[in-house]
Amino acid sequence: MLSHTLENGVLVLALQDDPAAGSRDRLPTLISDLAQVHAPVPVVIVLGAEATVSVIDAVVRAHGMCRSLGILVSVATPCASARRRLQAAAAAQGGGLVVHARTDTAITTAYATVV
Template sequence: MLSHRLDHGVLVLTVQEDPGIGGRAELAAEIVAFVQAHRPAPVLVVIEEPAATPATASALLRAHRQCGTWGVLMSAATHSAPVRRLLEASAADSGGARLVVHPRVDIAISAAYGAAA
């Protein structure tokens, strides 16, 4: 469900499939564990097309809230415009650190790398 790699000092987590309603907490916990293990590295969560669902967005937002106190830059990338809008609207309402959402992975990695430098 979740793979990881380091790219130019950015932890890139890729969600490959929909966790479903019942898997949201597990996915959020996996994201948080990776962020905690690699902090203070910036984090990019890539949501692939099969995973571009409200359940994945919910898990990512939960992880983002949990990681907010660590001061870790977290961003997301997905081709799905509906999921991008959902993430942007929900993250704006959270009142915490802003979740930056990109349509392209390469630009997201460059932005995260540049912001952390």
């Protein structure tokens, strides 16, 4: 479901597939908890091409939780429609979520913001 690694001073959280219904409810808290443990390290959440609306909603909620803690969160997904949904949902909650098409670009950009 969710794996995490540190790459170039960035916490990379990869969501391999759509979690079960109960796990979706806990996903924002899990992401926020991992971000808090590694703070002030920036976070990049990597979604696959099959990101569902419920996963996108969970990521946007996690972004809001992390933003309130001063933790930089960005997302990488190759799916253009998922990027548009992420940006629209984040804008509705105050914005500030940077969404990338490529994971390497997201990690490089996140690292550059804290150096």
